[in-house]
Amino acid sequence: MSRECTRFLKTFKLNYPIVQAPMAGVSTPEMASAVAASGGLGSLTLSHVDLQDTSAVSAIRKAVNSFLSTAGADPQKANLNFFCHPIYPIPTVRQKENWNNLYCEVLETKDLKSPLKFDNGNVSFKSIETQENSDIFLSLLTFFETEFTPGVVSFHFGCPSSSSIQKLKKLGIAIFVTATSEFEGEELLKLGVDGIICQGYEAGGHRGCFPGNEVHLDEGLSTLCLFKRLQEAKNKLGSEAFLIPAGGIMDSRAIQFYLDQGASACQLGTAFLAAAESKSSKFYRDLIKSHHKISTTLTPFPSGLPARTLQTPFIERLASLSQGKDLPPYGYRYSEFKLLRSKFPSLVNFHLCGQGVNQIQTGRDKCLSTAEIFSRLTQDLVVPAD
Template sequence: MFTKLGIEAPVIQAPMAGVSTAELTAAIANAGGLGFVALGTFSVADASAVLDKTHALTDRPFGVNLFCHEPARRDFEHEAEWLQLLGPEFDRFSAKPPAELHEMYPSFRVHDDLLSLLIERRPPVISFHFGLPRADQLQALKETGAILLATATNVQDAQRIAQAGLDGIVAQGWQAGGHRGVFDPVDPARDEQMETLTLLEKLREVGLPLIAAGGIMTAGDRRAAMQAGASAVQCGTAFLLAPEAATSPDHRARLTSTKTQMTRAISGRPARGLINRLMQLDEARAAAYPMAYDAAKALSAAAMARGDHSYAAQWAGTGAAHAVARPAAQTLAAISG
């Protein structure tokens, strides 16, 4: 699938919003892998700037990633209840919760200014998380000639990706750090929680090239995934300790010694990260995505102003203990070897 782009290593750097940088993307691209720029949280101006910066650091192909969640359905009463529940946590830092929550990250599905930028800039690979764009957006991106990918955590979403005419599927196993790519927010009890190799086996029948994501930390992990049917692997946690990543000092310090947990309490959508104080709250009462994230970021900011990092969202997969602090190119070589 990536042969025409000259990608030498079957390793993709996961588009980790908040941690990925132009330097990380370029380092992966220059080392023969496929780097990704995470645009899901960016304004058009910021997206344009990071694309410019990445192009200045590499002349190799790289991809961009977009969030395609359903636009928020506001429930102001529910949001107020979540803020009330968080009140005692804010009190610990003599701070008050926000008066109201905001939809921090608009979906690409309602972000046609960003679509125009991508049509103009023509990135060679575009991936989607949380769902798919509108049909007209998807057609416009197909016409740019880009390779189009989307994340699936189950057979149903994979079938929707195939029916939409995309080129490949990122098969995101339960071990993966960061947000689950489920198309629709669902009761966690309905999530099959398939691990990566099991998911690959299930998705082979869909008929599209598969990219394994979740728990890929070593060359052995890569080989196992490719033997199970993956054409390539996508790694995020493995690159968190790279100097090119924007991983915070506290996140780096805790990465290899702290367990991870899947939670809705931070953002309103299931996501795996290093266990923190927010994860101890009743996640069933969390506001919807991304409004819950607005509350979590406000609380984390209040805490960090007092030197407390125990509310920070520090996304990581189950393989975090095996992360190695070294340049991204060296990690890429170790996994692809």
């Protein structure tokens, strides 16, 4: 067991070096509080919060209150997760038409059953770093200072400015950011973040590539390869940042392996998809019980940014018909896609999950609770006594 792991446990007062991955649309505050109460770091996804609206802090308070409603869930064991992609331009009329025509073709219908809205479903943290929204950023800082100081605030799809990072750190909050490549990791080490989520190619969900990198600079490194490269970079720079591998880690042996290699902790998402507290528990439990061949694929099409998802006939058809089309940017495209999914739930089969999906654990007669899954993940772990 590494010195890094001991330092991680002490810093966040945890019993186990496990971070439950934030999973927008799937994980819940109840899942996060169950993980925190079990001695790990629980994550709350906040990418759905409209940070440009004055109600943003109330929405965050609501998520935090659900987290706190479980005994043992202390703020230090909470990770509040935001997206930090660029502020994308609103879609053009042409892009909206292309999208409409595409899905009419994919779903073999003339009518998508609703007027096109194209709201921006995922508002980036970047939008409160602008002059016009500086009041919202200030109220968020006040909320963190006076009501709820989380142990960690984390970012996916890039990172905020150095000045925002410093403001959060000043409140005693540790900053974690996802990296998918050596280049991104090195940038984060130089920026002085407290932790790097080393997200490998195996990982479920969207790749947290920095803006633009997903197109040309994504080498598709495995979790182990990325972790090793960043470990070397960290040692060279003499950095104290925690390195947290994420992607394909499904059991205690895999966690132990990374800890023995010097990881500070491991972040797991797919392992919790069928937990009773997950919004997809029934879907994954039925899937695993069906004994069907299950595989995953990486695709940018439903949302506009690359994500690992279950390979389904719908995804294959969408990918083949989307090639070369000028479509609305992420956020707007994803929000419209979710509306469409609610209208055609049996046809639009899009389920984010990692390569480890086949190893998801389910109970015989009912879903395992998050606490039960957590207990299985930790039962054989050799964790430092102190």
